[in-house]
Amino acid sequence: MTEAATAQKPSSTGAPVVEMRGISIEFPGVKALQDVDFRLLPGEVHALMGENGAGKSTLIKALTGVYTIDSGQIRVGGAPVSFARPAEAQAAGVSTVYQEVNLCANLTVAENILLGREPRKAGAIDGRAMRARAREVLTSIGLHIDPASTLSTHPIAVQQLVAIARAVAVDASVLILDEPTSSLDADEVAELFRIMRTLRDKGTAILFVSHFLDQVYEISDRMTVLRNGKLVGEYLTAELSRLDLISAMIGRELGEMDALARMTASHEADSSRVPTLRARGLGRVGSIEPMDLDVHAGEVVGLAGLLGSGRTELVRLLFGADRPERGTIEVDGKPVSIRNPRNAIAAGIAFASEDRKGEGLIADLSIRDNLVLAMQASRGWARPVPRRLKDELIEKYIELLDIRPANPDALIRNLSGGNQQKVILARWLVTQPKLLILDEPTRGIDIGAKAQIMKLVATLAAEGMAVIFISAELEEVLRISDRVVVLRDRQKIAELEGRSASVNDVMSLIASHSDGSTLERNAS
Amino acid sequence: MSTSTPLGKLRTNGLLWPIVALVALLVVNVIARPSFASITLRDGHLYGSLIDILRNGAPTLLVALGMTLVIATRGIDLSVGATAAIVGAITTTYIVAAPDPASARAAFIGMAIALVACALLGVWNGFLVSVLGIQPIIATLVLMVAGRGIAMLITDGQIITVNNEAFSVVGAGFVLLPVSILISIAVFIGLVIITRRTALGMLIESVGINPEASRLAGIRSRTIVWMVYVFAALCAGVAGLMITSNVNSVNPNSVGLWIELDAILAVVIGGTSLAGGRFSLAGTLLGALVIQTLTTTVYNLGIEPQAILVFKAAVVLAVCLMQAPKFRARFVRRPKPPTPAIRPTAPAPVPSKVGQ
Numbered sequence: 001m002t003e004a005a006t007a008q009k010p011s012s013t014g015a016p017v018v019e020m021r022g023i024s025i026e027f028p029g030v031k032a033l034q035d036v037d038f039r040l041l042p043g044e045v046h047a048l049m050g051e052n053g054a055g056k057s058t059l060i061k062a063l064t065g066v067y068t069i070d071s072g073q074i075r076v077g078g079a080p081v082s083f084a085r086p087a088e089a090q091a092a093g094v095s096t097v098y099q100e101v102n103l104c105a106n107l108t109v110a111e112n113i114l115l116g117r118e119p120r121k122a123g124a125i126d127g128r129a130m131r132a133r134a135r136e137v138l139t140s141i142g143l144h145i146d147p148a149s150t151l152s153t154h155p156i157a158v159q160q161l162v163a164i165a166r167a168v169a170v171d172a173s174v175l176i177l178d179e180p181t182s183s184l185d186a187d188e189v190a191e192l193f194r195i196m197r198t199l200r201d202k203g204t205a206i207l208f209v210s211h212f213l214d215q216v217y218e219i220s221d222r223m224t225v226l227r228n229g230k231l232v233g234e235y236l237t238a239e240l241s242r243l244d245l246i247s248a249m250i251g252r253e254l255g256e257m258d259a260l261a262r263m264t265a266s267h268e269a270d271s272s273r274v275p276t277l278r279a280r281g282l283g284r285v286g287s288i289e290p291m292d293l294d295v296h297a298g299e300v301v302g303l304a305g306l307l308g309s310g311r312t313e314l315v316r317l318l319f320g321a322d323r324p325e326r327g328t329i330e331v332d333g334k335p336v337s338i339r340n341p342r343n344a345i346a347a348g349i350a351f352a353s354e355d356r357k358g359e360g361l362i363a364d365l366s367i368r369d370n371l372v373l374a375m376q377a378s379r380g381w382a383r384p385v386p387r388r389l390k391d392e393l394i395e396k397y398i399e400l401l402d403i404r405p406a407n408p409d410a411l412i413r414n415l416s417g418g419n420q421q422k423v424i425l426a427r428w429l430v431t432q433p434k435l436l437i438l439d440e441p442t443r444g445i446d447i448g449a450k451a452q453i454m455k456l457v458a459t460l461a462a463e464g465m466a467v468i469f470i471s472a473e474l475e476e477v478l479r480i481s482d483r484v485v486v487l488r489d490r491q492k493i494a495e496l497e498g499r500s501a502s503v504n505d506v507m508s509l510i511a512s513h514s515d516g517s518t519l520e521r522n523a524s
Numbered sequence: 525m526s527t528s529t530p531l532g533k534l535r536t537n538g539l540l541w542p543i544v545a546l547v548a549l550l551v552v553n554v555i556a557r558p559s560f561a562s563i564t565l566r567d568g569h570l571y572g573s574l575i576d577i578l579r580n581g582a583p584t585l586l587v588a589l590g591m592t593l594v595i596a597t598r599g600i601d602l603s604v605g606a607t608a609a610i611v612g613a614i615t616t617t618y619i620v621a622a623p624d625p626a627s628a629r630a631a632f633i634g635m636a637i638a639l640v641a642c643a644l645l646g647v648w649n650g651f652l653v654s655v656l657g658i659q660p661i662i663a664t665l666v667l668m669v670a671g672r673g674i675a676m677l678i679t680d681g682q683i684i685t686v687n688n689e690a691f692s693v694v695g696a697g698f699v700l701l702p703v704s705i706l707i708s709i710a711v712f713i714g715l716v717i718i719t720r721r722t723a724l725g726m727l728i729e730s731v732g733i734n735p736e737a738s739r740l741a742g743i744r745s746r747t748i749v750w751m752v753y754v755f756a757a758l759c760a761g762v763a764g765l766m767i768t769s770n771v772n773s774v775n776p777n778s779v780g781l782w783i784e785l786d787a788i789l790a791v792v793i794g795g796t797s798l799a800g801g802r803f804s805l806a807g808t809l810l811g812a813l814v815i816q817t818l819t820t821t822v823y824n825l826g827i828e829p830q831a832i833l834v835f836k837a838a839v840v841l842a843v844c845l846m847q848a849p850k851f852r853a854r855f856v857r858r859p860k861p862p863t864p865a866i867r868p869t870a871p872a873p874v875p876s877k878v879g880q
Contacts, residue, residue: 319740341740341742345742351740364801365733365802369726373726374741376726377744381723381727384721
């Protein structure tokens with residue numbers, strides 16, 4: 001907080017339009033925010049930085065009245081406020097545009113922009129006035145689309161801008177943009193930034209959250225960094241180097257990712273032995289064409305391919321999440337019949353689904369229960385995991401995976417995405433699988449947790465576990481994998497050596513014999 | 525959110541409001557009629573209004589315990605009242621038709637046959653829900669509607685009266701306390717042990733919270749859901765025995781009528797969410813006591829019969845509202861942050877309403 005005090009005032013002057021002091025919020029078992037100060041000046045773009053779980057979303061939700069603060073004070077425009085719900089915040093000039101577009105896709109652009117504030121004539125909505133007003137707002141942010149068109153006919157990027165138009169239409173003095181760029185391409189981002197600058201120059205205070213450092217440096221004037229629910233400091237963007245920013249965010253030096261690359265490369269699988277997994281002609285109608293796959297002990301096999309290429313479908317068959325219709329699976333040379341997840345678990349296969357919320361978490365149970373779930377399931381209900389063993393396992397994995405909070409009784413729903421993912425990983429590691437299947441284990445989690453998980457995968461392989469690794473990020477797949485299996489249109493089209501292959505190799509394989517739209521999708 | 529104090533603990537596990545409601549109801553009764561609280565010992569039996577509440581509440585408690593587990597798996601069982609009627613019908617019909625209708629043997633065989641039949645009814649419900657994947661409310665509605673018809677068929681549409689001492693023990697017997705409440709308490713304790721000392725409770729909750737994630741973690745979701753419906757049917761069956769045994773007769777049209785609704789209410793008042801997931805057996809126990817005490821209160825206060833159901837509904841609504849976090853957040857004043865030591869609990873609406 002000393003940094004906050006010493007930071008210079010940016011170019012814009014005037015009293016802060018938002019001032020939050022000593023904000024604390026506690027969820028059962030989790031201190032989401034502890035004594036955090038935050039201020040937002042008129043006419044600035046202020047980036048809120050931190051890893052997942054640092055408290056960014058919580059701070060925003062505290063400001064907008066989604067969460068009730070346990071202690072601290074919030075002032076907007078100098079006056080103390082306590083918004084009981086988001087509508088009150090909006091009425092006070094604090095508008096929020098969330099990451100997921102939350103507009104009504106079946107209404108027109110104009111209806112969306114003026115929803116709840118429709119101009120009226122003799123009690124009925126005045127459609128003409130509404131379209132005129134909407135056009136005015138759209139023009140003011142430089143967006144030239146027909147206000148009478150249905151929202152769903154526009155691409156996501158435009159819908160995002162409509163959401164901003166909606167926020168602007170209420171003459172917001174504070175505009176909060178939570179990850180507005182995650183679904184936009186470069187031109188669209190440029191367009192968004194142009195609009196943001198226009199608004200800023202008109203005196204709007206903009207709070208900007210993004211995972212993309214380039215964008216943060218391009219657009220923001222100042223930034224506030226949070227870590228583990230605490231304030232690290234407030235800085236002028238121009239005076240904070242990227243390296244300093246990252247170490248402020250993760251609280252340690254970088255370089256772990258680089259060490260990882262070496263570690264994976266130094267490790268060699270012995271392919272002459274009997275493979276841990278041998279699948280032959282495995283397939284299911286409407287899911288994947290019959291294909292073969294071998295994974296050896298100590299080997300990381302990456303599956304690369306676009307969404308819908310069959311990468312997820314393949315591993316679901318291996319795990320029995322979907323029932324295979326044809327083909328055979330051998331584990332350690334012995335044929336096994338896998339018709340459901342129980343068979344797979346008994347054969348020593350573990351699977352962390354890409355859909356963490358829908359297929360992984362038991363949201364209302366504690367870290368403890370979530371962690372022992374798979375082990376308990378295979379023991380049956382009548383033989384509970386002994387308390388002592390449970391405590392031992394939990395202590396071990398909380399420490400090994402750096403799960404935060406380190407409180408076994410915290411409900412998993414209150415954890416950040418990265419920590420939830422670690423608990424799911426731990427759930428499978430306690431079953432001591434021979435083959436670990438990870439489908440998008442790093443999706444939606446921050447750099448620090450990502451590095452930890454990648455490092456863990458490398459360590460597990462080095463200890464002799466067979467791993468199948470799926471990620472939409474090709475660099476990640478290539479960095480971790482000894483071998484990469486490339487899939488396209490539900491077929492296996494190639495196998496590459498992980499170390500020698502490049503992103504370009506894989507992309508051109510995926511693009512070859514394929515129609516242009518696939519290539520385009522891949523390139524964007 | 526202080527969880528260290530006993531009061532804080534009750535707040536977080538949701539038992540506070542049912543306790544407040546129960547105590548308030550009891551206080552109102554004692555004020556209205558001071559003899560309400562007295563318990564006397566006669567012939568080695570305990571007598572008194574409180575004992576009556578326990579005895580009359582025993583079937584509801586039993587059914588509610590089964591219902592708790594069903595609800596925890598995201599289900600509901602509407603057929604428990606009909607199941608109770610079928611069990612009563614089978615037992616009494618068997619006893620009456622037996623060569624020695626007054627013997628203990630006839631009673632035991634009759635009850636055993638009825639409970640086996642009742643387990644089969646549970647298997648049927650569980651099959652519809654867990655194998656065929658029919659919505660629980662529809663699946664159990666089938667038996668709810670058909671069940672009373674089946675009971676009528678069994679008794680040939682008659683009200684059957686039995687005279688069998690061994691059978692009377694279940695609903696009207698005493699071992700210091702009424703036998704029926706001893707049975708219900710034994711089931712309660714047994715269920716707490718089996719769900720909380722083994723992993724069954726956690727697995728049931730897991731299936732209720734996220735069935736797909738549970739399946740992928742290797743839990744036998746289908747078996748668990750199936751078991752839970754069989755258990756609920758058995759609970760309903762034993763409740764049916766208590767009810768018929770208490771009056772030594774069975775009327776297929778009235779045995780256990782609306783008991784499913786009382787049971788569901790007891791579960792909800794006890795703080796188990798109808799959305800499934802975490803359940804509280806202690807909450808259900810309290811909920812069943814609140815429901816039964818409420819019924820007794822109505823008679824004790826001499827409320828006009830026409831107003832009974834409305835009165836009951838009002839109290840239930842008040843308890844449920846006080847449990848809802850959103851309602852409390854809106855209408856119950858929270859203390860200012862700097863002095864979080866004591867959270868004054870708002871006056872419960874129950875006593876004020878009852879006191880009118």
